[in-house]
Each structure stands twice: as structure tokens, then as C-alpha cells.
Amino acid sequence: MSKLMAPGGTMQMAYSVLEEGADAVYVGVLGWSRRGSDVELKDEEIKDLVAFAETKGKEVRVVLNTMPSSMEVPLLLKKVDRYIGWGVSGFMISDVGCMVQVRKHFPEIAIHVSVGTGLTNAEDVKYYKDMGATYVILPYRMWLDDVKAIKRTIDVGLEIFLFRTDTQGGIICPGKCTMSSYFRFKRWVDDEGKDYFYGSANRGGDCLRICQIGWEVATDGQPLSKRAILKGNPRLWFHELTDYIKAGVEYFKVPGRDRSDVLVRDIVRFYRKVVDEIRASQDRFSPEKYLPELEELKKRWATERNRRDDRLVARAKA
Amino acid sequence: MFELATHVPNLKKLKEYDLSAYDALYLGDFTCPLYPGNFGSTIEALREGVRAVKAMGKKCYLSLYAIPKDSDLPWIKVLVEESGDLPLDGIEVHSMGLLRIVREMRDDIPIHIGVFGNLYTDETARVLKGYGVERVFSNAELSLEEILYIKDHTPIQVILPLHGKIPLVISATCFLTEYTKTAPAHCEEGCAQGHWLTHEDWQMKNIGRANLSGKDLCLLEYLDLLIRQGLDTFYIHTLGEDPHYVKTVGGIYREALQRAMAVEEFCTPHWLAELQSLAPLGLCNGYSFGMSGQDYISRELELQGTRS
Numbered sequence: 001m002s003k004l005m006a007p008g009g010t011m012q013m014a015y016s017v018l019e020e021g022a023d024a025v026y027v028g029v030l031g032w033s034r035r036g037s038d039v040e041l042k043d044e045e046i047k048d049l050v051a052f053a054e055t056k057g058k059e060v061r062v063v064l065n066t067m068p069s070s071m072e073v074p075l076l077l078k079k080v081d082r083y084i085g086w087g088v089s090g091f092m093i094s095d096v097g098c099m100v101q102v103r104k105h106f107p108e109i110a111i112h113v114s115v116g117t118g119l120t121n122a123e124d125v126k127y128y129k130d131m132g133a134t135y136v137i138l139p140y141r142m143w144l145d146d147v148k149a150i151k152r153t154i155d156v157g158l159e160i161f162l163f164r165t166d167t168q169g170g171i172i173c174p175g176k177c178t179m180s181s182y183f184r185f186k187r188w189v190d191d192e193g194k195d196y197f198y199g200s201a202n203r204g205g206d207c208l209r210i211c212q213i214g215w216e217v218a219t220d221g222q223p224l225s226k227r228a229i230l231k232g233n234p235r236l237w238f239h240e241l242t243d244y245i246k247a248g249v250e251y252f253k254v255p256g257r258d259r260s261d262v263l264v265r266d267i268v269r270f271y272r273k274v275v276d277e278i279r280a281s282q283d284r285f286s287p288e289k290y291l292p293e294l295e296e297l298k299k300r301w302a303t304e305r306n307r308r309d310d311r312l313v314a315r316a317k318a
Numbered sequence: 319m320f321e322l323a324t325h326v327p328n329l330k331k332l333k334e335y336d337l338s339a340y341d342a343l344y345l346g347d348f349t350c351p352l353y354p355g356n357f358g359s360t361i362e363a364l365r366e367g368v369r370a371v372k373a374m375g376k377k378c379y380l381s382l383y384a385i386p387k388d389s390d391l392p393w394i395k396v397l398v399e400e401s402g403d404l405p406l407d408g409i410e411v412h413s414m415g416l417l418r419i420v421r422e423m424r425d426d427i428p429i430h431i432g433v434f435g436n437l438y439t440d441e442t443a444r445v446l447k448g449y450g451v452e453r454v455f456s457n458a459e460l461s462l463e464e465i466l467y468i469k470d471h472t473p474i475q476v477i478l479p480l481h482g483k484i485p486l487v488i489s490a491t492c493f494l495t496e497y498t499k500t501a502p503a504h505c506e507e508g509c510a511q512g513h514w515l516t517h518e519d520w521q522m523k524n525i526g527r528a529n530l531s532g533k534d535l536c537l538l539e540y541l542d543l544l545i546r547q548g549l550d551t552f553y554i555h556t557l558g559e560d561p562h563y564v565k566t567v568g569g570i571y572r573e574a575l576q577r578a579m580a581v582e583e584f585c586t587p588h589w590l591a592e593l594q595s596l597a598p599l600g601l602c603n604g605y606s607f608g609m610s611g612q613d614y615i616s617r618e619l620e621l622q623g624t625r626s
Binding site: 041047070071094095096097098100117118119120121122123124126127128130131141149169170171172173175176177179181182183185197199200202203210213214215216217218219225226228230317 | 384391496511
């Protein structure tokens with residue numbers, strides 16, 4: 001049975017997505033989840049959320065998907081142990097070594113392989129399965145055919161983003177990009193010993209959205225006429241959801257930890273409705289009636305994304 | 319003794335370049351399988367390339383495409399299979415899937431992890447060792463302290479880039495083709511031109527399927543420290559550079575490394591000036607000292623407690 005996984009960028013967001021019908025909520029740990037501290041949760045908050053989710057019969061997934069320093073690995077394992085003690089049943093992880101250690105120490109726990117690994121093919125998925133993955137989160141460049149091929153040959157759970165790009169163009173992100181930290185990179189260490197690596201999403205802080213700035217292009221000193229954006233922005237989708245459900249995808253992931261609580265709540269409400277109707281109507285599902293609502297959500301999504309990008313780029317330039 | 323290595327994409331470049339400064343060559347352009355005559359996509363070219371490199375008395379590694387899709391895996395497997403009778407000293411991969419494939423097909427050859435292989439921790443290095451990995455190129459974002467930690471706490475060899483434009487991001491499609499809406503008639507020439515991306519005072523270089531740092535990583539001033547830490551395997555980034563760059567930078571570092579090992583003066587103002595003249599956007603230290611990749615700390619200023 002496919003589940004709907006939704007973001008908890010704030011406690012309010014986490015509570016509201018569970019109330020709106022998400023089966024699971026994913027939350028980032030301060031300094032450890034590829035986002036800024038403003039959309040990550042403190043440990044006490046995670047503890048409270050786990051207790052709340054338990055009363056609702058829902059899951060909490062904890063995001064520890066930064067690439068840590070070697071020296072930070074013991075701290076990551078200590079935190080995993082702590083969260084499991086509170087009832088957390090699964091984690092998003094990128095670093096292979098950490099994945100192997102978590103699997104070794106906690107054989108029963110669910111490990112979701114993060115897109116931070118930068119995987120690009122089914123053999124990569126096999127490798128992460130060998131490393132102890134329970135689920136592999138596919139990048140939004142891998143589509144239905146990829147899902148079917150993986151499901152045919154590999155016994156591993158899959159998690160799919162409910163946003164994607166329509167083309168294969170643009171840079172590979174995340175997992176193969178350090179442009180942001182090349183230009184801006186600040187480091188500070190918290191009381192527990194975690195380095196925040198601000199400016200590097202790979203390592204802990206935010207990606208400062210360098211790819212979304214208009215870049216002037218010149219060839220051997222001769223300027224070309226237009227400005228380039230280096231990466232397309234993914235958009236919400238649902239057209240082939242029926243096929244993805246049939247293909248056996250275990251988790252559909254609503255993005256948006258750094259969007260507003262209200263927008264994320266509305267997106268979850270929308271997808272809950274759609275997924276439930278697909279299940280009820282099976283092959284008779286007709287997406288047309290949902291299109292206006294999806295378009296409205298896409299607009300709100302784009303508006304908030306642009307606002308966020310402007311904010312992050314301003315930080316990069318500060 | 320030390321090893322100084324770089325990448326060479328195809329036979330044409332292998333013939334054009336003066337590679338006398340280098341001990342080892344990675345054959346192939348890992349960013350673009352369509353690069354004309356890419357050693358990493360063309361067995362005939364690879365055969366000839368390996369023969370030529372061995373005739374030079376150098377070590378020779380095959381460098382495979384960094385971000386293969388499923389549709390790329392069959393031709394890469396054929397290449398790995400057909401390269402079985404070549405005297406390669408190693409195969410470089412950046413993808414964990416390819417690592418798995420190469421290990422299954424060739425358990426007789428050392429595997430190297432390339433710069434896009436996402437190596438950040440000693441734990442991961444140990445796991446990779448179990449897959450036959452002998453050498454790792456750690457992620458560009460690691461500081462020297464972190465790189466040394468991996469070297470000192472694992473049975474794996476670390477290769478350290480000393481100079482050149484840092485690969486910052488890779489793309490599955492060609493930026494130049496997308497941007498101009500036409501595929502270059504001659505890819506090699508298109509890529510050889512300097513394509514610069516500029517935003518205010520920020521700059522990068524594009525080579526088609528990858529963006530490189532605008533500034534050149536430069537660790538010339540720090541060679542004695544690196545050697546004292548036990549590092550002995552070094553690398554120069556030369557993707558997208560011309561023959562003069564490949565020869566000059568390699569030559570400077572070869573001699574500087576020899577001098578540093580002999581505890582002689584290794585960082586002459588002349589060499590530093592020459593490296594600066596080859597870097598129109600200036601020099602940087604990459605992430606070596608825990609700062610933004612584009613920053614540069616002069617050794618002299620650092621000793622005075624000042625950062626430039």
C-alpha cells in the first residue's frame with residue numbers, strides 16, 4: 001500500500017500534515033538535513049512529534065542526510081540511537097559509511113537512501129540495497145519506466161517525489177553539486193559538535209540557489225545574448241500517479257519543508273484526496289476535475305519558491 | 319617518491335600535450351561520453367592510448383563516465399570487458415552502480431573513486447575498500463584536515479588535487495548545446511573555447527557537461543606541509559585546458575614537489591607568478607582550509623595571522 005509522506009519543516013507544519021492525512025512526516029535534525037536551521041527541528045521537538053504521531057498511528061522519519069565529516073559519524077550514530085529510543089522507526093541517510101553503520105547497529109530500522117547520494121541508475125539502487133537500504137528515494141529525473149525496471153529486478157522499497165522536472169536538462173542536483181559552497185561557505189559548530197557548513201546543502205547548511213541566478217555567458221570574451229539559468233525548477237505533478245501506485249511505489253513524498261505551513265497543508269490535503277480517489281476508483285480515476293486545484297497549488301508553490309530563492313541568494317551575496 | 323597525475327580525454331590531446339611532468343594518466347573525460355574519441359567510450363582509442371602511455375613509462379588508468387543512466391550501462395560494460403586485456407593500472411568510477419559492475423567484472427584491478435564519487439567520510443572509505451577500491455578522490459568540499467583524517471584512519475590511498483579548476487557540478491546534458499539550441503558541429507572545438515559564466519563578481523567556467531571553478535585551485539605554497547603529512551599522490555585538474563597549461567602547471571609542480579621533498583625552496587615568486595598568469599580569474603585554495611572554495615589564503619599572510 002502506497003503511503004503519503006509529508007514534510008515537517010516546523011512543528012506546526014508537522015502536526016498539520018498528519019492531521020490532513022499524511023501517513024508519515026519527515027523532519028530534519030538541526031544541522032543534519034541539507035536545509036537551513038529555520039526549517040529543521042530541535043531534538044525535544046522531534047521527541048514530542050514522535051509521541052504525537054504515535055497516538056495517530058503515523059510514522060516519523062528523521063532526516064540525517066548530510067554528508068558528515070568523518071569526525072561527526074559517531075555523533076550521527078548517537079543521535080540515531082537516541083531517536084530510536086523515542087520511537088522513531090526510520091531515517092533518511094546519504095553517506096554510505098553511515099548507512100552501513102546504522103544498518104549494523106539497528107537491523108530493524110528503515111533506512112531511506114537520500115537523493116543526496118546523487119544516484120542516477122538502477123545499478124546504483126542495487127548498490128544501496130547491498131548497503132542496507134530499505135527504501136531508495138529516486139531523484140526526480142527518474143520516471144515511471146525507471147520505477148518499473150527497478151521493481152522488476154530489485155527487492156527494495158521506492159520513494160518518489162511529488163515534484164519533478166519535465167526534461168533531463170540542467171545540472172545534477174542534489175548530490176553532484178558544490179557550486180553554492182564554492183561562492184559562500186560558513187562554518188560553525190554547535191554544542192553537540194555538529195558543524196553546520198552553511199552554504200553547502202551536502203554538508204548541513206542550505207544550498208544558496210546559485211543555479212537560479214541569471215548568469216551572463218561569454219565565449220572567449222565575447223558576450224552571448226541571453227542570461228542562463230543553470231537548472232530547471234521541479235513542479236508538482238499527479239498525472240501518472242495511478243501508474244506509479246500500480247508499479248508498487250511505497251512512499252510518495254510531498255516536498256516543501258521550506259514552504260509555508262499553510263501551502264504544505266493544502267498540498268497534503270490535495271494529494272490525500274487524489275490518492276484516496278485513485279484507490280477507490282482504480283482504473284476509472286479521472287484527473288481532469290483536479291487540474292484547476294493543482295494549477296493553483298503550482299502557482300502558490302512557484303511564488304513561494306521564488307521568494308525563498310531570492311532570500312537565499314541575498315544571503316549568499318551578503 | 320610521489321605520483322603526479324591528470325586526465326587526458328582522447329588521443330588527439332594525448333599527442334598534443336607534453337606530459338613529461340606526469341607519472342600517471344587517467345584516460346577519458348568523465349564528464350561527457352560524447353567527447354570525440356573519448357577514451358572512456360571508445361575501445362579502439364583506449365587501446366592506442368594505453369599503448370602510448372605505457373610506451374612513455376607511465377601508469378595508466380581508465381576513467382569512466384561519472385553519471386551513467388541505465389541506458390549507458392550496457393556500452394560501459396562492453397568497454398570494461400574489452401579493456402580486460404589492456405595493461406591498465408586501475409579503473410576510475412564516480413558511480414556506486416559502476417563500482418559494483420566493475421568489481422563483478424574485474425576483480426583483478428584496483429578501482430579508484432573519482433571526484434564526483436561523494437566520498438566524505440572514513441566510514442565510507444572503509445566500505446569502498448571492501449569493493450576493491452584502492453584510491454579515493456575525496457569530494458571537493460573536504461578540508462585538508464578532513465582528507466588527512468581519511469588517509470590516516472583507513473587502508474585506502476588518497477589522491478590530492480594540487481592545482482586547476484575544481485569540478486563543481488556535472489550535468490547529464492550539454493549546457494552549450496542547450497544554451498545555443500544547436501549541437502556544436504565539432505564538440506571538441508566547442509568545448510575547447512572558454513565558456514565563462516558570470517554573475518557580478520562570481521565566475522565559473524563551463525566545459526559542456528560540467529561547471530568548473532572560475533579560479534584555479536593552487537596549493538603550491540603548501541607543498542612542504544602536504545609532504546610532511548605523508549601525502550604522496552597528487553593531481554592537477556586540466557579538463558578544458560590547453561597544451562601550454564598542461565605542460566607548464568605540471569612542470570612547475572613536478573619540480574616544486576621534488577624540491578619540497580629535498581627540503582629545498584619550493585615556492586618561487588616566479589612560479590607563483592606564472593601560475594597566476596595562467597589563471598585569468600585568480601587563484602584559490604578550494605576548500606582546503608575550511609573556507610569557501612573560491613577563497614585564497616597566502617601562506618605568508620596566514621603566518622602573520624591575516625587572510626587575503
